[in-house]
Amino acid sequence: MRSPQALRNGGADNRSPTPRFHSTVAEQKLRRFNSLILVFRLTSFSFSLASFVFMLTNIHGSDSPHWYDSDTFRPKFCIRFVLAANAIVALYSLFEMVASVWEISRGATVFPEVIQVWFDFGHDQVxxxxxxxxxxxxxxxxxxxxxxxxxxVSNAFCVQSDIAIALGYAGFLFLGFTSLLSGFRAVCFIINGSRFHL
Amino acid sequence: MRSPQALRNGGADNRSPTPRFHSTVAEQKLRRFNSLILVFRLTSFSFSLASFVFMLTNIHGSDSPHWYDSDTFRPKFCIRFVLAANAIVALYSLFEMVASVWEISRGATVFPEVIQVWFDFGHDQVxxxxxxxxxxxxxxxxxxxxxxxxxxVSNAFCVQSDIAIALGYAGFLFLGFTSLLSGFRAVCFIINGSRFHL
Incomplete structure (x- = not known):
């Protein structure tokens, strides 16, 4: 089994010139911490995807044909914004879930550690x-x-919109929790030069 | 001159049983860090207050009398939300500015250090x-x-609303920066048990 230090920067080749000792306990703690992040990301992904699908089927549903051409269904801009934001968050969460599974199974980050830590925190926040x-x-x-x-004209359209927006809020809540955890990891990295300090 | 340790927990009486050495350099760094937070808070306060005043004069302005009773000026809920959110942020920023000035001038936090650090970060985020x-x-x-x-009916109403909302966004931007700084202080406190590590 490789030591955690050897696995820090996305591969065995990026060894630090001054290797430090990390106990198996620290590695287990990091694994548990990463699993928690993974669960939050999975929840956030599920809510955002559900919101996106709800809003998309709503827009193209049989009850409201050509809603975007109709004056009745205007204004349309914010509904599109909800659709786009949920799609972006679902895609990002999917990518981050793959990165988390990679990190838990291989013990190494996908990108070099410093980039990964800031990439996660920055994107979570934004x-x-x-x-x-x-x-x-x-x-x-x-x-x-x-x-x-x-x-x-179409009550189903309004109910489905409300559900999609509520699912979006739920997605935001879990993304917010994840952002706190990845923020903690980023500051650990600033102070100790390693995400292993938990 | 009192040592920084003696000033940590909101007063000279809360001395830690195991006092640690903090150099004058660390104290100066903390003072510079706190001054930066103060500048951000002042900017955030100015924008939020300006937004609140703009929206309030807009609502009660001579151009749009009884806008809230008129169907033309409905929906009104979100405009009130903008007004309330900016008022809350302006009041909170004012309080935090007083707390910052207190901390810079006396070297001690208003509340005990652990409460102050989490109070600032939690409220900044929310x-x-x-x-x-x-x-x-x-x-x-x-x-x-x-x-x-x-x-x-009233173009001035719309222009003034746009300006008030834009000022709100500017206020949010500086509050977001402050939240990053207070988050950094909170994690320093978790790891080192003191806001002095910078």
Whole structure:
């Protein structure tokens, strides 16, 4: 079995000139920490994907044909924003889940450690803000649709929109938790030069 | 001059039983770090207050009397959300500015150190998300108002709303930066048991 130090920077070739001792306990703790991140990412992925699918089937559903051409179903911008933000977060979560499984199974990060740590934290933060703002804008638009005749023309459209937006908020919540964990990992890296300090 | 250790937990009486040495360099670094946080808080406060005042004068302005009773100026919920979020952030920033000035001038935190560090980070995070979601919802509503006859009835109302929302986004940006700095301080506290490690 390779030592954790040898596995730090995405491969066995990137050994530090001053290797430090990391106990099996520290490695087990890191594995448990990474598993927790993986569970959060899986939850976030599920909610975002569900939100995306709900909104997409809503837009192209039989109840509301050509909604985007119709004045009744305007404004449309924020609904598209919800759709795009959830798609982006679902794709990102999928990539990060693969990276997490890779890290747990091989003990090494996909990118070099310093890039991986900052990549995770930066994207978690930005996408959490993106998803929240999309959901908030979507909520405002859903309220507007209710005040027009949209919901009398097609009540199913409004209910499905509400569900999609609520799923987006749930996705944001778990992405927010993940961002706290990856932020903790990033600061551990700044201070100790290793993500192993937990 | 009192040692930094004596000043850690909100007063000279809360001395740790095992005092540690903190150099004047570390103290100066902390003072510079706190000054940076103070500048960010001041900027965030200015933008939020400006946004609040703009939106309030807009609502009660002579151009749009009783906008909240009029169907033309509906929906109104998100505009109130923008108003409330900016007021909360302005008040919170004002309080935190006083706490920062206190800390820089006296070298001690207002609350005990552990509470202060988590209070700052938690509130920065929550209020940054609050302000962003209010601004996003406000943007969605402002778009809706433009598509109705609101902006033809009173163009000044729409322009002033846009400015207020933009100022809210600026406030969020600086609150986000502050949240990163206070997050760094919180993790320093977890790892080293002191906000002095910079």
């Amino acid at each position: 996408f959490a803000y993106l998803l929240l703002s999309a959901s908030a804008a979507g909520t405002a638009e859903a309220r507007t649709l209710k005040e027009r005749d949209t919901c009398t | 209020f940054a998300y609050l302000l962003l979601s209010a601004s996003a919802a406000g943007t969605a509503e402002a778009r809706t108002l433009k598509e109705r006859d609101t902006c033809t």
